[in-house]
Amino acid sequence: MRRIEILGANCGRCKAMEECARVAAKRLGLDCEIVKVTDPMKFIDYAITAIPTLVIDGKVIVSGRVPVLEEMEKLIAN
Secondary structure (H helix, E strand, O other): EEEEEEEEEOHHHHHHHHHHHHHHHHHHHOOOEEEEEHHHHHHHHOOOOOOEEEEEEEEEEOOOOOHHHHHHHHHHHH
């Protein structure tokens, strides 16, 4: 099972990334866990400088922007 983390606050862009990831995973029929991470100490663990950030299986994939749905599907499918 893939673990998808959305690192960010409760801002509009962070919420949009989380929703986009959930919709993409559902459309692809993926068996994954999607977790919203708001703890700034975790941000330090990943050495990110911008939010929202998409992390898949411990690897930073996208930071500082929200991918469109089609791009998100490609990112989480690989």
